[in-house]
Amino acid sequence: MLRRTGALGRAITVAVAIFVTVAPFYWIFVLSTQDPASSFGEPRFFYHPIFSAFKTVWLDRDFIAATRMSVITGLLTVLISLAVSIPAAYILVKRKVKRRSGILSWLFIAYLFPDFIIALPLYSVLQNMGLYDTSLGLALAYQGFMAPLAMWLLMAFFTAIPDELGQAAKIDGCSEWATLRRIYLPLVRPGVATVAILVAINVWNEVTIALALTSSNPTLPIVVSSYKGYAALRWDQLSAAVLLSVIPVLIFSTLAQKQIVKGLTEGIFN
C-alpha cells in the first residue's frame, strides 16, 4: 500500500514537472499561430493555426542577418576555442608543466568574471582594432568564458585516455605534435564533438556580450529582444520570433543529447 502511494506520488511529481516545462513552449506556439486580436479574448487551445507571423519574421531582413551572424560567430568561437584548448589541455594532462596550477586557477577566475568586466574594455579595444561589431571580435571576446569551458572538458577527456599509448608512440619516434595528432586526437574525438556542441549552444544563446559588442550586426537573441518593442500590438510576431530562435537549438540539442549530457557531467565529476 505504502509502496503504491509512493509510486503514485512520483508519477504525479514527474507529470507536474513535465507540464510546467512544456506548457510555456506550447503557449508561445499557440500565440504565434493566432490572430493577435484573439489573444485578448478567452484563451483557445484548439483552433485553426495560421502561420503568417512566422512568414513575416522569417522574411524580416534583420532577422535573417542576425541568424547568419549567430551562425558565423558560433562557428568562429568553436574553431578558436578548440584550436587553443586541444594542445593546451593535452600538454597539461600528459606532461608535468611548471605553472600548471597557475593556469588552472586563471581558468577558474575567468569563469567568475561577470560579462561586463570583459565587455566594457573590449568595446573600445575592438573599435581600435576594427573588430567591433564583427563576428571575429565577438568570437575572441567569448574566449574568456568558452576557453575555460573547453579546457575543463578536454582535460577530463584526455585524462580518460591511458598514458601508455602516447609513451609507446614516443618510443617509436613520434614527436609530441604527431603523438597528439595521430594517437590522441582520434581517441578524443567524441570529447571534441561534445565541446563543440556545448560552445555552439552557449554562443547561440549568449546575450550580454553580444549586446555590448555589436550595434548594426546584432546576433539573434538581440534581434529577438528588439521585437519586444512592438509587443503591445504584435504578440504573434514576438512569439514567432522567440520560437524561430529556439527551434533550431532544441532540434540540435535533442539530436546531440548524449554528448551534451556527457559534457555537462564530465566536467564536474573530474
Place this chain on the structure above:
Amino acid sequence: MRTLKELRSHSSSQLETSSWVFLTPLILVLFFATAFPFAYSTYMSFFNWNWGNRFSFIGLQNYSDVLANQEFWASLFRTVGFTLLAVTFETIIGFGLALVVDRAGRQAGWMRSVLIAPLMVSGIAVSLTWKIILDPTIGILPRLLGHIGIHHLNLLGDPKISLLSVAGLDTWWQTGFVFIILCAGLQALPRDPFEAAQIDGATAWKSFRYLTFPLMMPLILVVAGIRTIDCLKLFALVFGATGGGPGQTTESVQLLAYRTGFKASQMSLSMTMMVIYVLFTVAGVVAVVSLSRRRRNRA
C-alpha cells in the same frame, strides 16, 4: 661524444620549451579576453572617462562614488538575494526530480530529455516567453487564475514580488542543470551499501537519510556552487523580462553597470563597479573554498 646524462637533460629542456608552444595560443587568447580587460578596467577606474577622447586622472574618486552609491549597494543585495532564492529552489527541485526520475526505470530517458529542454534556450527567449505568459492584460496565467478567484496578479510588475518572480523564471530555466548532474551522480553511487542496508532491514527513508543524502552531498554542493556563480552574473533574464523594473526592484549589478556605462555614458564609473564586484566575488569564493577545505581537513 655526449654522455647519456647530457642527452637526457638536453631532451628534457627541449620538452619544457615545447610545452610552452602548446600553451601559448591558450594563454594569448585568455590574456586578450580576461587578464587584459581586467587590467584595463582597473586602470580606467582611476580616470573620469565618459566616452570622449579626453579623460583625466581622478585617483580614488570613482571608488568612493561607487561605495557611497545607494543604487550600487541595493543592486548588490538584490543580486545576492536573487541568487539565494534561485539556487535554493533549483537545488531542492533538481535533487527531488533526480531522485524521482532515477526510479523511473525505462521511462527515465525521455523524461530527462524533456526536463532539460529549458536549459537549451537563451535567457532572452525565456524572459520574453514568461513576460508574455505573465502579462497582466493578455497573459494566460493571470486569466486562468482569474477563473479561480485570484485577480490582478502581476508577478513581474508588482514591486513586492518581482524579484521572487525573476528567481522563479531562473528556476524554470536552470533547474534542468542541477537535475541532470544529480541524475548522473545517483547512477554513479556504489550499490553495495544500499544492498547491505536492505538486508539489515533499513526503511527507504533511512537509506535515503543515512546513505543517499550524505553520499550525494559533495556533488550537490559543487552544482549549487556553479549555479551560485552563474546567478551572480544575472543579466539576460532581467534585461528581457523586466528591464530592471518595476522601479529598480529587479536591477542586478550587471544591469546597473550596463545602464551606467552604455546608457548614462559613465564608462569608467561602470568599470569601477565591475572591478569592485569582481573583487567581492573572488574574495567570497576564496573564503568559501578555504573554509570548506579547513573543515574537511579537520574532519
